[in-house]
Amino acid sequence: MTKATRMTKQKRVILDVLKSTKSHPPADWIYMQARKELPNLSLGTVYRNLNILKDMGEILELNYGSTLSRYDGNPQEHYHFVCEKCGAVLDVDIPIQKELDMLAAQALETEIKHHRLEFYGTCRKCKAAGPQS
Numbered sequence: 055m056t057k058a059t060r061m062t063k064q065k066r067v068i069l070d071v072l073k074s075t076k077s078h079p080p081a082d083w084i085y086m087q088a089r090k091e092l093p094n095l096s097l098g099t100v101y102r103n104l105n106i107l108k109d110m111g112e113i114l115e116l117n118y119g120s121t122l123s124r125y126d127g128n129p130q131e132h133y134h135f136v137c138e139k140c141g142a143v144l145d146v147d148i149p150i151q152k153e154l155d156m157l158a159a160q161a162l163e164t165e166i167k168h169h170r171l172e173f174y175g176t177c178r179k180c181k182a183a184g185p186q187s
Contacts, residue, residue, distance in 0.1 A: 059110055065103050068089050072127030078134070078143035080122050086177060103186065108185055131168060137177035146173060 057067040071087045073077075079087075085100040104125055107113045114126040118136055124143055126134075133146040 061105070062103075063093060064088075064092060064099055067095075068100060069107060069112055069127065072125055075127070076145065078116060078124040078126050080124055084125060092129060118143075122134050133171050133173065135173040135175065136175070137180055138174055139176055139180040142177050142179070144177065 066083060067088045071084050075076065077083075080121075081100055081104060084099050084104070085095065088100060089095050095107070104113065108125075111129055112130055116124045116126055116134065120123075122143050126145075128145070131151045133148065135144045135146050135152075136142070137144075153167070155169060158169065159166040
């Protein structure tokens with residue numbers, strides 16, 4: 055492994071934090087959680103290590119057109135649902151990724167390496183809370 059891809063203690067703690075939640079947190083939340091184990095950790099170190107972990111294929115960075123990225127500890131291809139009221143990001147487990155890649159490749163007569171698809175609406179919690187004024 056090169057120095058950039060070596061699994062340092064900081065990377066391991068950040069990865070463990072991400073794998074312990076399904077909430078798709080932003081970097082500042084990851085930073086606060088990781089500091090419980092590494093009190094001297096800086097936010098800049100968290101951002102650098104999130105980028106390295108993303109480049110290593112260990113995590114996913116989710117960016118929905120805002121300046122705030124969220125991170126996913128599950129690097130496998132899967133879809134997400136974004137609540138338009140509270141901003142929650144939830145995994146959507148429907149195993150059709152490879153089929154869609156194949157259909158698009160056939161339609162375009164090309165090779166598809168991967169795709170991204172998000173669903174938007176109101177999550178179960180917000181729907182149960184009813185309309186907000």
